Amino acid sequence: METTNYQNFRIDAENICVDYNGKVALYDANLKLKPGQICGLVGMNGAGKTTFFNALTGFVNISKGKIRINGESVRAAQKDQSIAYVPQNEGIDSQFPINVWDVVMMGRYGSMNIFRCPRESDVQAVKDAIERVDLTDHLSTPIGNLSGGQRKRTFLARAIAQRASILLLDEPFSGVDIRTEKLISELFIQFKNEGKTILLSTHDMIHVREFCDLVLLINKTVVAYGEMSEVFTPENITTTFGGISPDFLFGPES
């Protein structure tokens, strides 16, 4: 497989459409990402960011189009543990009786046997992942007792333990402290060097500018895709955000 062109694209989505009971959530969306690329997914609430993620992870079925992950089908990518999803803090039940170690271990479930008994290698992977997000002191802390930033790092560690080549992050910077933000940005550089591909959704342009190589503006479909400088034109911004001026979005300093 080394010679085939899947090496060129980790994510290759062509003209994908998703509808829920006849209501169109996303149509004709395209995205191609290579190893080591970091792409920001930008759009308003309800513009289809979560739907896009759901389509890539196989959580919803696409009604049209084609998705290839590392050259394979989504189903095969799931079996290969290729994609890791890091949820929004609001997307999880923080009162669930589970601690940091057990959450991170869930990253290994897909490659364990049916009883999900951790092997030596799984334990090691979890240990390493927790160390990389600097939570070694909180192994047995229930997630309900963690700060927003620590919780975010826990789910990042789960993605690391999974050893996925693609990371999907839903609002990775919302509600996190500065320390976590710094740690995430350091991890991004490491992931890039490891050839992982990152797709992150955000509404904060400053983070896009700081971390992303590429931007995908969406509003039910792709408004624009490419490098920051090409994509952030006033027209594109208007189409994406329905007429709100870029000054408002970027803040006065830009």
Add this chain to the structure above:
Amino acid sequence: MALCSFLTLDSLITDPLTHEFMRKALLISSLVAAVCGFLSSYLTLKGWALMGDAVSHSVMPGVVVAYALGLPFSFGAFIFGVGSVALIGFIKQKSRVKEDTVIGLVFTGFFALGIVLVSKIKSNIDLHSILFGSPLGISLSDVKQTIFISFLVVILLSVFRKDLMLYCFDPRHAKTVGINVFFLHYLLLTCLSLAAVVGLQSVGIILVVAMLITPGATAYLLTDKFDNMTIISVFSAITSSLIGIYVSFWFDLETGGSIVLAQTFIFLFAFLFAPRYGIFKLKKIFAG
């Protein structure tokens, strides 16, 4: 049985055990409690209390029809339990009516059908024992069925323990790493229907939902570890069954109601005095 006929605490406990029906009731109710308690942690975390109520009420016509046809009652109950869930899903998808409304109208419809059937089908069905349970009068064939179903549910839940926990916690992640979420969803529903079937032996159709949610809710207040939650849930469910049956024997009370009341009291105790999540936070009081 009058309380005054017992002289010592010892005889209060041991005398009832001389009756075969009491030994059988204590054994079966403990088993049923263990099964429902085990499942309870998943249902409370998944937020399926109303679903539990719906399924347990919907099994009613199944029980009646099975009795009338001479089939194992658990078979009929299971068909209608799963059928109600399928119907809820179907109506929710095809109409604009909100989910809790759909759940409410489907299960009351099934339940009403069951009651009408009882009045029409001439047989020796004892409506009272179906509605309120009769662990003291359980027949041998029902004992066998209950034991078989209980072990089946415990085995299923044990094997898929971790997957079900992941499914309750983060189904999206489960799907992303290639775990069959569709299967887990129906596995949990199947276990719910089966647990409702055995639970109604003990406390009857009307109260079986308490067996499915109260122990889990109690345990949830007492721990932050999932495994401990399951253990506490099972333990509190068994304890309440034993207390309920003894109390009903001593004071000549309805058994099913006594079991559920015992569960409710244990929950209230946890609600007030749980070390971390109780209103009075007992740990702090002890610590000074």
